Amino acid sequence: MKLGQATIKDIAKELNVSLSTVSRALKDYPGISNETKRKVKELAEKLNYRPNAIALSLRKSKSFTIGVIIPEVVHFFFSTVISGIEEVAFANGYNVILCQTNEKLQRELSSIEAMLDNQVDGLLVSYSKETEDFNHFTKLLKQNFPIVFFDRVPEIENTVNVTVNDFKGAYDATSHLINQGYKNIAHLAGPKNLTISRKRLDGYLAALQDHSIKHNPDWIIPCPIGTQEESFEFTKRLFENEKAKPDGIFASNDIAAAGAMMAVKSLGLKVPSDVGVVGFSDWQFSSMIDPPLSTVSQPGFQMGEKAISLLLEMINKKKDETWTPKTVVLETELIIRKSSEKIITE
Amino acid sequence: MKLGQATIKDIAKELNVSLSTVSRALKDYPGISNETKRKVKELAEKLNYRPNAIALSLRKSKSFTIGVIIPEVVHFFFSTVISGIEEVAFANGYNVILCQTNEKLQRELSSIEAMLDNQVDGLLVSYSKETEDFNHFTKLLKQNFPIVFFDRVPEIENTVNVTVNDFKGAYDATSHLINQGYKNIAHLAGPKNLTISRKRLDGYLAALQDHSIKHNPDWIIPCPIGTQEESFEFTKRLFENEKAKPDGIFASNDIAAAGAMMAVKSLGLKVPSDVGVVGFSDWQFSSMIDPPLSTVSQPGFQMGEKAISLLLEMINKKKDETWTPKTVVLETELIIRKSSEKIITE
DNA sequence: CTTTTTTATGCAATCGTTTGAATAGGGCTT
DNA sequence: AAGCCCTATTCAAACGATTGCATAAAAAAG
The missing domain is CATH 3.40.50.2300 (Response regulator)
Structure with a gap:
């Protein structure tokens, strides 16, 4: 035994009683004399006895x-x-x-x-x-x-x-952008096989619909990798290629939002005056970047x-x-x- | 057994051999006939047998x-x-x-x-x-x-x-500030009982000394809590109270640096033109804040x-x-x- | 002074696995 | 045919703890 940890056996041997007596004494079973209990507990204390969790696991299948x-x-x-x-x-x-x-x-x-x-x-x-x-x-x-x-x-x-509630979070975020006056809102979506990505996308779409805004399928950009570089690249491409440029971005996470914001800034556009951005998750950095990022916080x-x-x-x-x-x-x-x-x- | 997980016992019973035979067959011990090994392994596979790590731990005291x-x-x-x-x-x-x-x-x-x-x-x-x-x-x-x-x-x-190498990291960071032309460098220090805090402080002091700059004890500010709010507060106080204002800050971590940067900005000073800031650790957010934070990265x-x-x-x-x-x-x-x-x- | 009850303790199996030592049976030698 | 050696297998103890059941001794009852 690496630690020379005392076991029940050690206590039993020292006191000349059986293993079962020691075990029971330690847990105050009835039918053990107070005298024995006292002695066992004292020695256990002295030897710094601690039950072996592995042995217990095995015994209890837990x-x-x-x-x-x-x-x-x-x-x-x-x-x-x-x-x-x-x-x-x-x-x-x-x-x-x-x-x-x-x-x-x-x-x-x-x-x-x-x-x-x-x-x-x-x-x-x-x-x-x-x-x-x-x-x-x-x-x-x-x-x-x-x-x-x-x-x-x-x-x-x-x-x-x-x-x-990813749907509602996304819905609220998108509605907020709309209420602020942004009308052409793109979405940086998460990996398709994650339910959360779909729910956020759905929330985004529902908000647009409820405000009678037709969504543009080209403005829903899946970001499967999830790095800042990825969303930077995709956002830049989006703003360079399209004729009708978006004026708002709802990203399915803050990293993507941060990347998008950098891309927008790199093109000479201003956040939030030219483009509004909202992320998702409230990462630690979100309040520290410039401008501080609006986001949906998750508990x-x-x-x-x-x-x-x-x-x-x-x-x-x-x-x-x-x-x-x-x-x-x-x-x-x-x-x-x-x-x-x-x-x-x- | 919660999972109805097969054990060696199950295999032994089914094949009418002893536990030891099964155990040995599974690990290709010599002295077990190929026929038996085959049968054991086949059945183990079929029952999806996996050794119980708890039992092993107990046996091997590891x-x-x-x-x-x-x-x-x-x-x-x-x-x-x-x-x-x-x-x-x-x-x-x-x-x-x-x-x-x-x-x-x-x-x-x-x-x-x-x-x-x-x-x-x-x-x-x-x-x-x-x-x-x-x-x-x-x-x-x-x-x-x-x-x-x-x-x-x-x-x-x-x-x-x-x-x-906290000393050298701090030394390099401080030297860098000095070389950039910042001469009045304050230090946001970490908790005193951590060796790393002391080492970073020492590195800061050594860099000042090697550049023949006398350090100002009032400019070494311990931040025991380590939150952004704390360093925001302390930095603000430092810049408001002192006559000779610092033009550089070396913080013992990025969170403190970020707080300091916000404090400086809130006072109408510009980073880096009025005040240079360097942090420690290279947190994820450090490259995203504005301006991006210089820092000492740790592997x-x-x-x-x-x-x-x-x-x-x-x-x-x-x-x-x-x-x-x-x-x-x-x-x-x-x-x-x-x-x-x-x-x-x- | 038996018989019954109570009290305190011990025995042994169990959890799943490993492993040194023992053993059974078959073939080979002489 | 007795002795010996393999080969394949089994036995049993061990790891550290718990727990139903048995039991010895002491106390109470008759």
């Missing part, structure tokens, strides 16, 4: 560990979600093991395998951009293995999900908290009880900053 | 899990370190369990307890701002428990550490890789072999952007 699968920690949003998860997990005596997929399906598959080998009690998943087939999840769900999907949720049956921490709370509920169900599929939708908040203020309100 | 203790995931730098750690851990069959201290000593202590209970094979630590006493680490080190400290390293003996990913490589080396040592204390120092890179370019080079 590891008190949950696995979290996310695309990337460096994404500000995901890192706030992790904080929320950690907070609740910790408070309930659970450990969190983390795997990033780096947006790779292969990584997602192998991470899940690794986590199952380690007997995690449940999984919290936000799948990769490459994931288009959900068999690896349905297989587990069929076996009643607890999974909660968050943010990026699959369109399959009987799942428990936590998302943000990441809260999402983490909610997701793990649901998961713990599922884990604590009796073996044969099933859970009811549900989707918890958290509300977003439109944060208006300079980048979209055409109308100066005094 | 969990193939390492614990990572960091202040906060939302810090861009730390999240890149995590990526580096994960990458190497994963490639070597190790799992990573993560705890954030949120800069609280209490959290640090309880996280370490929890991780030890879970029999982590080693620890990767960047301690909290509150940590001033290192007994909880020395106790473990004395027992030969593998720990590698990264970024924030304690000043105690016989440790293995990975840091960045976070590489730091993670190096730290876990060292840890795995320690873990793989024989029981009684000791390791030699050492500190790996990674070099920083000065990234010059607009915020510090007084001299316009064409």
Whole structure:
């Protein structure tokens, strides 16, 4: 034993009692004399005894560990979600093991395998951009293995999900641009296989429609990679090629919005007077760029908290009880900053 | 068993052989007939058998899990370190369990307890701002428990550490400001109990001295909290109160630099023409703010890789072999952007 | 002074796997 | 045909803890 950690056996030997007596004494079982309890506890204290969680896991077929699968920690949003998860997990005596997929399906598959080998009690998943087939999840769900999907949720049956109201967030953002007087609004869309991308696109379209603005299909630009460079390039191209230039941009995330803003500025146009820009997520940098970026903030921490709370509920169900599929939708908040203020309100 | 996962026992029963035969067949031990091996492997495949990592951990007193203790995931730098750690851990069959201290000593202590209970094979630590006493680490080190400290390293003996050359980074940053013609350079310092803060301060002082500039103690402003608001406030106060106003700011991190820049701008001064600003860390947002922030970039990913490589080396040592204390120092890179370019080079 | 009840403790199986030592059976040698 | 050596397999202990059941001793009841 690396740490020379004391075990129940050590205590038993030292006190000349059986293992079971020690075990029971430590947990105040009835039927152990006070004298023995005292002695056992004293020695345990002295030897700094701590139960071996691995042995307990094996015995109880329960590891008190949950696995979290996310695309990337460096994404500000995901890192706030992790904080929320950690907070609740910790408070309930659970450990969190983390795997990033780096947006790779292969990584997602192998991470899940690794986590199952380690007997995690449940999984919290936000799948990769490459994931288009959900068999690896349905297989587990069929076996009643607890999974909660968050943010990026699959369109399959009987799942428990936590998302943000992407539709409404996008709708509000786009409406805000329209109300500010921007009429020709382009959309930098996210990867098509993510539900969130579609929902945001739908919100964008609905807002246009509700304001009787016809949408221009050429102005919906998918940004599959999601880097600032990508949206910079695409935005530049959009503004250079088109005759009727857009005067507003709603981007499905802040990185894309930042890239777009740089592209617009590089063409000599001013934000917000010539072009209004709104992003999505409220990254840490969004309030610091110039002009500060209007955006739709998502409650990441809260999402983490909610997701793990649901998961713990599922884990604590009796073996044969099933859970009811549900989707918890958290509300977003439109944060208006300079980048979209055409109308100066005094 | 929640997953109805097949065990060695199931295979043994089905094929009417003993547990040991199955175990050995699966790992191609000599002395098992090819026929038996074939049958065992076939059935294992069919039942989708995967060894139970918990049982293995117990048997081998080795969990193939390492614990990572960091202040906060939302810090861009730390999240890149995590990526580096994960990458190497994963490639070597190790799992990573993560705890954030949120800069609280209490959290640090309880996280370490929890991780030890879970029999982590080693620890990767960047301690909290509150940590001033290192007994909880020395106790473990004395027992030969593998720990590698990264970024924030304690000043105690016989440790293995990975840091960045904070002194040189700060020296370079300050020298750069001086060379650009800024002569009155203030420093927004980090928490005093962190070595990195002191090293950066030292680098700043050394650069001033080497350029024969006398430092003004009032211009060294500790920012213990580390938020943008804090440095905004302190910077504003500095510029309002002093008669001889600084024309340069070297901040010990980018968040502080960003706050300072906003404060300066709010006072009607221009960056970089009136005041030059350089930060530390190269956060994601640093290139996006206006003007883009000059900063000292730290190789976070590489730091993670190096730290876990060292840890795995320690873990793989024989029981009684000791390791030699050492500190790996990674070099920083000065990234010059607009915020510090007084001299316009064409 | 038995018999019954209570109290305190021990035994042994179990969780899933590994591994040193034991063993059964077949073929070979002499 | 006795002895010996392989080869393929099994036994059993171990990792650290829990827990139903058995049991010994002490106390209470008759």
